[in-house]
Amino acid sequence: MTTTFEPGHSGFTETVARSFARQGFLALIGARLASVAPGRVSVELPFSERVGQQQGLFHGAVTGAVGDVAGGYAALTLMPEGIEVLTAEYKINLLRPALGSLLTATGEVIRAGKTMIVARIDVTVAGGRPSAAGAPPVLVAALQATYMRSAVTAGTS
Amino acid sequence: MTTTFEPGHSGFTETVARSFARQGFLALIGARLASVAPGRVSVELPFSERVGQQQGLFHGAVTGAVGDVAGGYAALTLMPEGIEVLTAEYKINLLRPALGSLLTATGEVIRAGKTMIVARIDVTVAGGRPSAAGAPPVLVAALQATYMRSAVTAGTS
Amino acid sequence: MTTTFEPGHSGFTETVARSFARQGFLALIGARLASVAPGRVSVELPFSERVGQQQGLFHGAVTGAVGDVAGGYAALTLMPEGIEVLTAEYKINLLRPALGSLLTATGEVIRAGKTMIVARIDVTVAGGRPSAAGAPPVLVAALQATYMRSAVTAGTS
Amino acid sequence: MTTTFEPGHSGFTETVARSFARQGFLALIGARLASVAPGRVSVELPFSERVGQQQGLFHGAVTGAVGDVAGGYAALTLMPEGIEVLTAEYKINLLRPALGSLLTATGEVIRAGKTMIVARIDVTVAGGRPSAAGAPPVLVAALQATYMRSAVTAGTS
Numbered sequence: 001m002t003t004t005f006e007p008g009h010s011g012f013t014e015t016v017a018r019s020f021a022r023q024g025f026l027a028l029i030g031a032r033l034a035s036v037a038p039g040r041v042s043v044e045l046p047f048s049e050r051v052g053q054q055q056g057l058f059h060g061a062v063t064g065a066v067g068d069v070a071g072g073y074a075a076l077t078l079m080p081e082g083i084e085v086l087t088a089e090y091k092i093n094l095l096r097p098a099l100g101s102l103l104t105a106t107g108e109v110i111r112a113g114k115t116m117i118v119a120r121i122d123v124t125v126a127g128g129r130p131s132a133a134g135a136p137p138v139l140v141a142a143l144q145a146t147y148m149r150s151a152v153t154a155g156t157s
Numbered sequence: 158m159t160t161t162f163e164p165g166h167s168g169f170t171e172t173v174a175r176s177f178a179r180q181g182f183l184a185l186i187g188a189r190l191a192s193v194a195p196g197r198v199s200v201e202l203p204f205s206e207r208v209g210q211q212q213g214l215f216h217g218a219v220t221g222a223v224g225d226v227a228g229g230y231a232a233l234t235l236m237p238e239g240i241e242v243l244t245a246e247y248k249i250n251l252l253r254p255a256l257g258s259l260l261t262a263t264g265e266v267i268r269a270g271k272t273m274i275v276a277r278i279d280v281t282v283a284g285g286r287p288s289a290a291g292a293p294p295v296l297v298a299a300l301q302a303t304y305m306r307s308a309v310t311a312g313t314s
Numbered sequence: 315m316t317t318t319f320e321p322g323h324s325g326f327t328e329t330v331a332r333s334f335a336r337q338g339f340l341a342l343i344g345a346r347l348a349s350v351a352p353g354r355v356s357v358e359l360p361f362s363e364r365v366g367q368q369q370g371l372f373h374g375a376v377t378g379a380v381g382d383v384a385g386g387y388a389a390l391t392l393m394p395e396g397i398e399v400l401t402a403e404y405k406i407n408l409l410r411p412a413l414g415s416l417l418t419a420t421g422e423v424i425r426a427g428k429t430m431i432v433a434r435i436d437v438t439v440a441g442g443r444p445s446a447a448g449a450p451p452v453l454v455a456a457l458q459a460t461y462m463r464s465a466v467t468a469g470t471s
Numbered sequence: 472m473t474t475t476f477e478p479g480h481s482g483f484t485e486t487v488a489r490s491f492a493r494q495g496f497l498a499l500i501g502a503r504l505a506s507v508a509p510g511r512v513s514v515e516l517p518f519s520e521r522v523g524q525q526q527g528l529f530h531g532a533v534t535g536a537v538g539d540v541a542g543g544y545a546a547l548t549l550m551p552e553g554i555e556v557l558t559a560e561y562k563i564n565l566l567r568p569a570l571g572s573l574l575t576a577t578g579e580v581i582r583a584g585k586t587m588i589v590a591r592i593d594v595t596v597a598g599g600r601p602s603a604a605g606a607p608p609v610l611v612a613a614l615q616a617t618y619m620r621s622a623v624t625a626g627t628s
Contacts (some may be wrong), residue, residue: 087251088617299591
């Protein structure tokens, strides 16, 4: 079931970009925003040694982190100005080895309640097999997450 | 319910240490093994800008990553030589702001089946409030995770 | 991402129906199969006092149970003859009060691996508000679940 | 980490018992309260055909339902008078076949926040093997769940 959402305020794209830029951990691993729409956000991460584990794969922990971030920003697009979201909990299934050159996490809100927002997130990897040029990205992880509305902490907006 | 487990082989401590050392992501963020026992492993992470988010807290994604790693190594202690474990899935609840100087994730196996191992993981943070010296660490996250037995990939052992 | 799956064997519809009929708990609460396709199964449950809680809603536990069953049968459609599936774990978010006359759980497999099958399940309720005749069913719960392949137990096939 | 909790009000035991008695689904399956303490509640369920599946085991769905109920009542013990709790989400791992004569679910709160309460729940089964009289109950499932505070719906108190 796909739902259409109204953005929380007209400047939601800038709000997401500003929040993303403030997170040192995301810069450290090389993540970037790929698309921002009401209730739907994609985050991309090119492969590098910083995000890999011993077999040349994206680390499962990185996969989870980027998935959680994509879901959280999908939720943030629906918030009024001055309201942030916090991750309350999430669940992730790691479905396949995350072998490839570009990881993309796309979060979609499935319920925006008064205090909690629930999202599902798909994480795909492209460029995994050189012989498979043009092949579609492969689903490597699936998340389901809950975010909580939160007043902005003083001094961080 | 606490269960006592037999180690998977006598060299389980070295197996865990060797695998830990091979993971670039763990070195990147500054994580280290704190203790290794059959079915129970602790991983520590001192605070740094690399693992923080905008408000001076451990990033939620880092909390999840270190929790998952602690559970996975707890499972690995019970495996026969030459068998690795892969994270199949986990669920995390973020319980409190992870504010402090040292994060510790302790994973405990609650079921070691033929193909799947299930663990619970507690993540605590110490040193959060300077005025509270000597106060016990605070529980900041709780995970429940499933790991799968897996033959070692050629060339990585 | 929608995936097309091959059925595990040509008699998958009968296999699902036969297994469903053997489960006393499903008969007790009044659940019935609504549709069976490779990798996708819907289960319906009309409201009754047996499945309700104090406020005239479907009980959350019933919602979870029917969701889990729909995902499990979606997995079963992909198994070879003589192989059953067991629920390893699931996670459920209860999104809205499950008020209405008919609950429908639709499970879709998102990954069919060698030992584990992962599905997402949507649970909707229709007929919740008499004034909203013709309104689409409302999403009341979302699940993500893992099932394990298992040889059939002797004497139950 | 075990935490000691203050009850939400002095009549918490009666509040739990009254709420339990109003739930038709729990009566239907034969569940009963076994113990009620601040932040900790046990619910018991004797085996019967109503809660079994084809192999003579407790149905996984029933295991999840009773686990969720135990966690919810553990949360309720900490609420002020007139406040109820709703299940927001839970995750369950089914660890072993639930074969036996008595299932017990024990929920313990691990975090009681302003809007959300998080609990872990252990589900055990006793009496599984006649030859093992006096053997300890076996852990068959583990849950981690989130509950939300909620004002009591008019007319149900």
